[in-house]
Amino acid sequence: MNEALFDAKLKQAFLQAAEAEFAAPLAAPAAEPAWSLPYRRRREKMLEDPNRWYHKQARPVWKKMLQQAACLLLAASVTFGALLAASPTVRAAVRSWLREFTGTAVVYRGEDAPKPVATLPEEAPAPKPHPAEEKTETPDARPTEQPDAPQSSAEAAQTAEAGQTIAEPAADETTVRVFSGENDSLDIPVTNSAAQVAAAPAWLPTWLPDGWKLKQFSHNARCVYTDQYGGTLEFTCSQSAQDSLIIAGLTEDKLQRVTVNGVGADYYESDGCTYLFWEDMDSFFSLQSGSYGSLDQANLIKIAQSVKELDAVPAYTLNWTPTGSRMVNRCEVPAGGMKEFVDGDNWYFWFTYAADSAGELYAQGSTPTRVTVGDCEGVYWAAPKKRDATYGGAVTVICDDGSEETRHLASGGQVSTLIWTNKAGVTFSIRGAFDKETLISMAGSVAAAT
């Protein structure tokens, strides 16, 4: 047998081996996966013009960055100075996102969008006077409640009820105020030492109304916040000219022009939800508030005006989880990350971490108690109820071999939470239908990813 003939047989054998290895998922019923919105947008662009999409994707990163920098320099030299001279209160965004109304939805597209649409107007209404002062959260802004009795002798040393005085924060320390879903609160001191931060920027709100907490990061760099009543707020930041955002139900008659930091912005109210879209020199932002009560225009604008570029934090991993657990989703952004797991009985649990300037992390459970996580102080909220599949929700997903799998979402009363902050100023949260020992064991295994 000559070499060419053998190589041809070898190729056939590799192809058959590949098909045999994945025979089950290939033969499974063709159920549509729950594609994410960013994936669907990319797919739409790919199917519309595969060659163009390929060329854009295949460009080396350095070329993309060079092109973006060149665009910025050129646009700034031609238009920016002139605009500032003509209207000093209006900052012209160098990269304008384009807005188009389709009749049933609004589409915001980056500048590389193929279809010509109307641009966001550069003129803005006369800016409203800002509030006299920003409301700032201070450790003394709200009363501190005493924690409940500890569960172990080690924890007893941490509580005020044990008779020890909790040391006042030193000059270079700040205090983190953490809240539970039932408005219990506890102050724990955080050492605000210099963190090892990555170079990547991260844009996030730095002010939120009382009661709002950071719940999760999602795959498209979206941050989701929630309050004690179940309200939701989603924040997105895009720095890619290829991105687009489509919101159904927002029509031109619902558009109100407002300003954010002196720049024209779009505000909408629709079906009990509120929306704000704005941009600056580098990014396009959105806030969407809804579900059981939305934030009003004034609050959305205040949140938008607090958006800042935060220092990045390292990625962290959970190195120990209960037997049978597996990770099913993850999202890491410069300012934090979230990993979603199911345990051996297919109950969801979540590991979240964020720079402490990104906001307070969401907790579920009742009556916070102090605990120790390694050499850090933490807070534990116990679930009032044991987990029970009779309550809560369930989702059906396509699992590894193409079969369907039911996963359980514990109801609020079945979820415990552990939150702590390390010496680098990163706050962590583990939420799930577990007992305290399990949460602390997982917390003890957290380490920076290598």
Added chain:
Amino acid sequence: MLLLTMLENEEDKRKFLIVHRAYENKLYRIAMCILHSHALAEDAVQQSWLQVIQHFEKIQQLPWDTLEGYLVVIVKNASRTLLKKEKHADPFPENWDVPAPQSAETDETKRLVEIIRAMPEKYREILELRFVLEYSQQEIAQRTGMNPSTVSTRISRGRQLLIQTLRAEGYYNE
């Protein structure tokens, strides 16, 4: 670098859409088997379509019943690339145990399939890149982090091991 037009005309685009519609969900399920993450599986599927467009001239010449295996290898490769970012590098297995034949009456190709399925994944990966996707040694070296001479040695050794096994079992005739 001259960027060639991957899909040269509307007919190519029509064929690509047919392939996409037929295999998108399947590629996702395979990526999920490997990555166990919806987000990473989406990334792997997207990377796979990049590969398909890049090599479409070759792909559209494949018989339809061969196309499936080819796409499986592409999405496997894309998934492995993503997986490598998550895991530490394991040592490369220089040898492995060849399994005994499942049946005394199997033909040469089927016997090859048996051996390949028992092959350590790292070995299988570079041989798939070479013999199925027809990457050059330089391209394989870039993807795997090995140097080109190591790639060449391992491809040659893997191929020789397969030939020796087949010869010893009476399949490979000179």
